Amino acid sequence: MRIGTLKTSYAADEALFDTPVQRVLLVLLALCAIAFPFVASPYWLFLACLCAINVASATGLNLLTGYTGLVSLGQAAFMSVGAYAVAVLEIRLGTPFALNLLIGAGLAAAIGILVGIPSLKVKGLYLAIATIAASVILHFLFAHWSLTGESRGLSMPPARLFGLTLDQPFSLYWLIMPVTCLMVLGAANLLRTRIGRALIAIRDRDISAEVLGIPLLRYKLTSFAISSFYAGLAGGLWAYFFRVVTPESFPLVNSIFYLAAIIVGGMGTILGGILGAVFMTLVPELLKFVANWATPIYPDALAALAPVRTIVFGGLIVGFLVFEPRGLAEIWRRLRRFFHLWPFRT
Amino acid sequence: MDTLFLAEVTLAGLGAGALYALTGVAFVLIYKATRVVNLAIGEILMLGGYAFLGFAAGLGLSPWLALPLAIAAGGAFGWLVERALIRPMLGESPISVFMVTIGLGSILAGVVQLCWGADPLRLPEFMPSTPVFIGEAYLAPKVAIGFVAAAVVIGLFLALFRFSRGGVALKATAADQGAAYSVGIDVPRVFSVAWILACATAAGAGVLIGAIGGISPTMGVFGLSVLVVVIIGGLDSIAGALVGGLLIGLVEALAGAFLGGEFKLVVTFALLLVLLMVCPYGLFGTHEIERL
Numbered sequence: 028m029r030i031g032t033l034k035t036s037y038a039a040d041e042a043l044f045d046t047p048v049q050r051v052l053l054v055l056l057a058l059c060a061i062a063f064p065f066v067a068s069p070y071w072l073f074l075a076c077l078c079a080i081n082v083a084s085a086t087g088l089n090l091l092t093g094y095t096g097l098v099s100l101g102q103a104a105f106m107s108v109g110a111y112a113v114a115v116l117e118i119r120l121g122t123p124f125a126l127n128l129l130i131g132a133g134l135a136a137a138i139g140i141l142v143g144i145p146s147l148k149v150k151g152l153y154l155a156i157a158t159i160a161a162s163v164i165l166h167f168l169f170a171h172w173s174l175t176g177e178s179r180g181l182s183m184p185p186a187r188l189f190g191l192t193l194d195q196p197f198s199l200y201w202l203i204m205p206v207t208c209l210m211v212l213g214a215a216n217l218l219r220t221r222i223g224r225a226l227i228a229i230r231d232r233d234i235s236a237e238v239l240g241i242p243l244l245r246y247k248l249t250s251f252a253i254s255s256f257y258a259g260l261a262g263g264l265w266a267y268f269f270r271v272v273t274p275e276s277f278p279l280v281n282s283i284f285y286l287a288a289i290i291v292g293g294m295g296t297i298l299g300g301i302l303g304a305v306f307m308t309l310v311p312e313l314l315k316f317v318a319n320w321a322t323p324i325y326p327d328a329l330a331a332l333a334p335v336r337t338i339v340f341g342g343l344i345v346g347f348l349v350f351e352p353r354g355l356a357e358i359w360r361r362l363r364r365f366f367h368l369w370p371f372r373t
Numbered sequence: 374m375d376t377l378f379l380a381e382v383t384l385a386g387l388g389a390g391a392l393y394a395l396t397g398v399a400f401v402l403i404y405k406a407t408r409v410v411n412l413a414i415g416e417i418l419m420l421g422g423y424a425f426l427g428f429a430a431g432l433g434l435s436p437w438l439a440l441p442l443a444i445a446a447g448g449a450f451g452w453l454v455e456r457a458l459i460r461p462m463l464g465e466s467p468i469s470v471f472m473v474t475i476g477l478g479s480i481l482a483g484v485v486q487l488c489w490g491a492d493p494l495r496l497p498e499f500m501p502s503t504p505v506f507i508g509e510a511y512l513a514p515k516v517a518i519g520f521v522a523a524a525v526v527i528g529l530f531l532a533l534f535r536f537s538r539g540g541v542a543l544k545a546t547a548a549d550q551g552a553a554y555s556v557g558i559d560v561p562r563v564f565s566v567a568w569i570l571a572c573a574t575a576a577g578a579g580v581l582i583g584a585i586g587g588i589s590p591t592m593g594v595f596g597l598s599v600l601v602v603v604i605i606g607g608l609d610s611i612a613g614a615l616v617g618g619l620l621i622g623l624v625e626a627l628a629g630a631f632l633g634g635e636f637k638l639v640v641t642f643a644l645l646l647v648l649l650m651v652c653p654y655g656l657f658g659t660h661e662i663e664r665l
Contacts (some may be wrong), residue, residue: 098468145646148653151467152410156604157649159597167639234663283475290472332404334486334590341479348473349461 041219060208064200072196078308079207080264085288085304086214086297087257092286093295094218095250096230097146098155103281104162105255108135109262110272111169114181117266124186124193128206135259136252138165143251149246151231161359162279166294170274175227180273183266193267206337210257215297226250230295287344304312310343311336380510382630383623388516390622391523395578396595396613397602398527399571405547405609406567409459410471413478414575418486421447421576422496422583422592423485429497436499440580447576448569455568460561467598478593486590493589499585519581526574527615534611543567549610598625598638601645607658616656 034040044050064072088102112131116122122130142161146154169175185194188200217223225246228236237243266272278313282308292303314336321328347354384400411417415514428439454477462470505517534540545553546563547565554560579588582595602621606613623639628640654660 092468108422145649145653149649152471152608153604153649153653155471156600157646159600160646163638163642164646170635231540283479286472287476290469322509331487333491334483337483337486338480339483341476341481341483345458345480348465348469348476349458352465352469 041213043219049116050246060204064197069196074312075308076196076199076203076268078305079203080268081285081288081308082301083207083210083264084261085285085292086211086300087254087261088285089224089289089292089294089297089300090214090217091250091254093289093299094223094230095226095247097143097247097250098151098284098286099251099254100155100279100286101142101157101158101162102254102258102276102285103257103279104158104165105135105139106262106265106281107165107169107272107277108138108255109214109259110266110276111175111181111262111268112259113263114183114272115174117183117186118181124188124202124267128260131263131266132256132259135262136256139251139255139258140248142255143248146247146251154168155232158282159279166274166277177274178274180271180276182271185270186267194270199268203268206260206264209296210260211301214257214300215358218297222246222249230256284340284364287340289354291343291347291354293356296354296356298359299354299356302359306355307340307343312338314339377509378630380508381512382626384507384510384512384518386623386626387619388512388520390624391520392578392582392617392618393599393602393622394618395523395526396575396599396616397606397618398530398611399574399578400599400603401606401609401611401614402530402567402571402574404469404603405453405566405611406543407459408467409474410467410608411474411571412471412596412600413454413474413481413593414599415593416478416481417450417572417575418579418582418595419485419588419590419592420450420481421579422588423489424576425580425583426489426494426496426588429499436497440499440577443580444573444577447579448573450549450576451568451570451572452565454572455565459568460564464465478596482590482593489590491590493587495587496580496583498584500647513585515581515585519585520582523578526577527611530574531611539563539566598641601641603655605645605655607655609659610655610657613657615653 038046044053063075064103067075084102084106088099089098106229107126109131112134113124113127116127116130117124131368142158145157149157164365165364170178175181185192187193188202191198193202218227225236225241226249228239228241229243229246229250233243262277265276269276285304288303288307289300289308290303292301293299314332318328318335351357397415399417400411400414403409421443425436425439425443428434428442429436432439458473458477459470462473490498493652498513502514505512505514520664534544542553542558542563543566545556545558546560550560553563579592582588582592598621603614603615604617605619605620606615622639624644628636632640648655
């Protein structure tokens with residue numbers, strides 16, 4: 028039983044993983060992640076990769092919206108920048124995939140900074156609309172530029188590593204999962220630095236932050252850059268995963284999806300970004316199972332799947348905001364507390 | 374360039390712009406009274422169109438009975454949403470509240486698709502179809518009727534705010550909630566009334582738009598243009614919604630005619646970005662002064 032905190036140094040207070048139990052559990056989780064591809068079917072590997080990509084992007088958006096308080100509805104558009112950059116580099120130049128990913132992410136970050144420039148003057152909805160505007164313009168650009176294959180889009184060869192071709196979920200898992208883990212760890216660590224603290228200060232009250240001597244524009248743009256870097260990287264992974272990039276691959280709904288993911292997971296917690304993205308990715312699959320199961324009883328179940336998905340998507344957003352505004356991460360915290368304090372009531 | 378063609382495009386643009394303005398007014402009404410950014414406005418509009426279809430074609434009522442019923446359905450829906458979703462969210466961050474409306478929009482789109490299917494539908498004809506000529510320029514009769522209806526409703530709203538007790542109460546609530554409470558204005562009721570009026574207006578606009586272009590579950594995209602309209606005009610200004618609506622309608626029509634249909638959205642959003650850089654609170658919006 029463990030009650031309260033008993034920390035005797037700042038280092039212990041700042042530690043990423045604070046208890047020995049937690050460390051052991053994380054090692055176990057890592058071992059499971061390594062063993063997973065050897066036992067899972069391709070379908071589950073596919074889902075795992077998809078979850079990992081969404082976790083990466085949602086974590087980036089969480090840094091921007093959850094930690095800096097800047098609402099963005101352009102995350103999917105930044106992902107498309109990364110995806111297109113990777114596809115074009117792979118097709119035209121055939122450069123190694125690690126370089127492609129970094130260039131794609133860097134390009135997305137540059138565009139993110141550009142989009143973030145209005146953030147000093149406008150906030151809240153005005154900023155959200157500015158990011159929608161950016162994504163409309165990017166979509167238009169990709170749909171009409173010969174380099175990006177206009178409305179047909181691009182299909183690209185698979186990633187190659189030391190002569191191995193990464194074209195199955197099994198092999199792609201080893202590319203996507205480590206990158207995502209690194210990105211999440213990077214985000215968690217970023218928040219322990221002065222940059223992370225500055226971002227949180229800006230979220231809590233930007234004028235106070237400015238009075239404290241935090242240069243607002245620089246940090247807001249940094250936040251935009253990091254968030255779109257994450258999106259670009261996730262988009263690049265997405266491109267290698269699906270190997271077809273079209274203008275319709277990243278619609279506005281996807282941007283809403285990522286915002287919904289961090290709301291459902293819990294804004295402003297790293298764990299929230301992970302839980303939310305995984306949850307929101309798996310719910311449609313669950314619905315598919317339910318529809319398959321219900322088909323003998325109700326023959327139109329599969330046809331009704333698409334609208335039901337839309338309804339559940341909206342219902343999750345509304346339900347979490349009204350009843351559990353701090354998201355799955357809060358549920359997780361309560362659960363942990365329960366076991367820590369057991370047999371006493373929380 | 375052909376002047377007649379230009380005149381016709383301009384007229385059509387202004388006609389579409391009036392509907393933008395009408396929906397924009399519905400948006401501003403909610404924002405002004407409750408500080409809620411209602412991103413579901415496009416879906417509420419769609420709901421109005423489908424309600425009209427349900428009453429007119431489904432139940433076989435006369436269109437002239439179905440129209441007020443559809444508007445009333447929109448109003449009832451607004452009341453329900455305000456009571457069930459928005460009021461519990463009072464005091465939460467604006468981001469949370471506007472995400473609730475996004476979720477609501479998604480639910481509405483799904484429900485409509487579940488009930489009526491994903492294909493676009495046509496509303497029963499109920500408007501006269503004699504062509505309208507202004508000078509020599511041809512104007513589609515439905516567009517002309519839409520323009521007139523929008524103008525009448527907006528004029529009515531303006532008069533209401535200026536002269537009626539309710540309008541004054543609404544303005545007082547918008548200016549300072551605490552002060553409005555202390556002089557005996559029933560603020561929660563003002564909230565309800567604003568939502569009812571706005572959603573009823575949006576439903577009416579949905580019937581007009583549906584009559585011109587048909588209705589489909591993806592009609593909510595219209596809400597995106599309306600957002601541009603209200604941002605350009607200023608979130609809390611009815612006059613701004615009017616000017617912004619006409620401006621965006623005109624710009625879209627001109628871009629559609631001279632550059633091609635796919636340019637419509639991108640031109641309006643580019644215009645929006647430029648404008649946001651110059652005046653961040655829109656043309657007529659209130660500048661917020663922040664203090665510690």
